[in-house]
Amino acid sequence: MSSIQAIRGTRDILPSESPLWAKIEEVARNALASYAYREIRTPVFEKTELFARGIGEATDAVGKEMYSFEDRGGRSIALRPEITAGLVRAFIQNKLFALGGVQRLWHLGPAFRYERPQAGRQRQFHQLDVEILGSRDARADVEIIAIATQILNTLGLKALSLDLNSVGSSADRQAYRDALVAYFTPYKDELDTDSQDRLTRNPLRILDSKDKRTQEIVVDAPSLLDYLSDDSQRHFDAVQRLLTNIGIDFSINPRLVRGLDYYTHTAFEIQSSDLGAQATVCGGGRYDGLVNQLGGPQTPAIGFGMGIERLIILLEQMGRYSTTPELDIYLISRGEKAELASAKLANTLRQSGYSVEVDLSGSAFGKQFKRAGRSGAVVGLILGDAEADAEKVQLKWLASGEQSELSQADLLSQAADLQAKIAQVRNQTSVA
RNA sequence: GCGAGCGUAGCCAAGCGGUUAAGGCAGUGGAUUGUGAUUCCACCAUUCGCGGGUUCGAUCCCCGUCGUUCGCCCCA
Known part of the structure; x- marks a missing residue:
């Protein structure tokens, strides 16, 4: 490697x-x-x-x-x-x-x-x-x-x-520092090695030591609060x-x-x-x-x-926060005409405020549906050549499987309604 | 900087000296060229972090190295 x-x-x-x-x-x-x-x-x-x-x-x-x-x-x-x-x-x-x-x-x-x-x-x-x-x-x-x-x-x-x-x-602390050094110095050999080092470098930190013997010595050390x-x-x-x-x-x-x-x-x-x-x-x-x-x-x-x-x-x-992205629409298309139409539709939808992921694989519908389900999208839009010719689109609610056909024009004119519905579905599933 | 443990695929792992390195999840392709968490089939590690050593032979033993985890230190 x-x-x-x-x-x-x-x-x-x-x-x-x-x-x-x-x-x-x-x-x-x-x-x-x-x-x-x-x-x-x-x-x-x-x-x-x-x-x-x-x-x-x-x-x-x-x-x-x-x-x-x-x-x-x-x-x-x-x-x-x-x-x-x-x-x-x-x-x-x-x-x-x-x-x-x-x-x-x-x-x-x-x-x-x-x-x-x-x-x-x-x-x-x-x-x-x-x-x-x-x-x-x-x-x-x-x-x-x-x-x-x-x-x-x-x-x-x-x-x-x-x-x-x-x-x-800083004056209080200096006075306390001196008092601490005076207190600890007689015990110097009994302190852990880290604390011996701290005695000159930063005596206040000795108070924090996790060493058992040092802690016993610390118990009777002067308290900072008395030096304020x-x-x-x-x-x-x-x-x-x-x-x-x-x-x-x-x-x-x-x-x-x-x-x-x-x-x-x-x-x-x-x-x-x-x-x-x-x-x-x-x-x-x-x-x-x-x-x-x-x-x-x-x-x-x-x-x-x-x-x-x-x-x-x-x-x-x-584990309280979801880490999957919030996606409104997963766009499934297959066939040259449908792919062209879906690219256009996706852009218009994005301008209307939707988040849209377009399946780029060109693979069988079955595969695309599988990915749609995994994408976390609320709605799947399906465009085949039949829909492209008729300027329609299949709208499928991915959680329930409910599906209906509507014209692309209607889809775009009802953008606000659909967005509200998507938000509602998302709330229901995330609460459950 | 010090001490200890660990390191096999994207993830979880079995193997602990001997022919082709289990299994599961995930993934990819197909059964099914217009409908998704089911089922079935196929594919998915020339190699066990890396380098060296021991051995007829090393994922397995030894040494080194890198990474990681836990503790110390320190701090957010």
Whole structure:
């Protein structure tokens, strides 16, 4: 086998799956429109420096997993490992802050990380990224969480849990970090090797360790919540109050630490128990310092990323969405005159708003009927030379087998009636 | 990057050292040159992910490699 394979960790989205993608996009678009968010589209690659400065050189996403390379002009380029940094760059470069007030933006597109592929984890994956820039109000935090929740609910996803935490201001976090290092250092030799490494690199992540002994040590570690400043605490309290107010359930998880450096204050994750090790469907948080750090004016912001492939896994498990195309008419014809007539008829029908598939095989009627049945069409139109001569057509309801003859002119003049009937039949069969 | 499992047709698979690699679903052609989920017939893998080794002989054993799955790490 010498045929060329797709790159490791990438996948083709086949026609059998693309209706699910379309469904997710449609639900997301509607939800976002209802919250007055506007779409922005940014390049899939950027200067490596953007990610190094924005996300943090020490993070795994940048330090270990980024696709970076030199282009032919000697520039250091990277495929984006996430969407927020590029979006913030665009916000600054295009001076969207000059529009004043609050900017609500979203973008759906691919991102890339060089990781070991696993279920729910690919090297090219897709994220819906939603951001609100320019507000430090707790209502902005809650709005962001509410959008994520609404999209997931509308898709019909169940058994999701929302974890909430505050990582405080960068000053709070620095103080906490120092306290953690002080606490863990005496136990250094007892920690698992990953955590020993994290002690210098990212001590907050030790809290998440799955190692048993490490977890025993973690139990008595200082809590981040004790290191929040009064302002941070007030903000966190407000977020909780507002979430409760609009009926969104959550649980506080003081060990929820997000892996990207730019997060401040609110951090949240929505997880599913049906995804194995890659349980996070949606993760996000506040990043009040990022815009300024990337050269823009001081602009508080919060947003989330939602993993589309992981949603697809969950939707496929539910098996709720049909993946067959919605086809109105399958056009069967045989004989030279009939084929000519059917081509013309098909075009006219399409202009009237029908979706029409024409059988091109020229094979026996029996075969064509078989394909008609499989096509998912509601109606079969049959044109032989006899019908072509008489300018008639046989109309067959494929589900019931009911068939009648009518003139082509009548068929076209009754387009609206027929369309309504097709819609009705389709609803009946899909409910059953 | 680390550990483990798996890899036979479009899909689901049996074979586990010995002549032509079961079977099912799907597909294609025909019985049926004007009516479709029935029935019958035929066709559908010179080869078992790829490369090397052991052997008189390898789908089967060994090594490597690629892919995939699960866990770690990380995260969406």
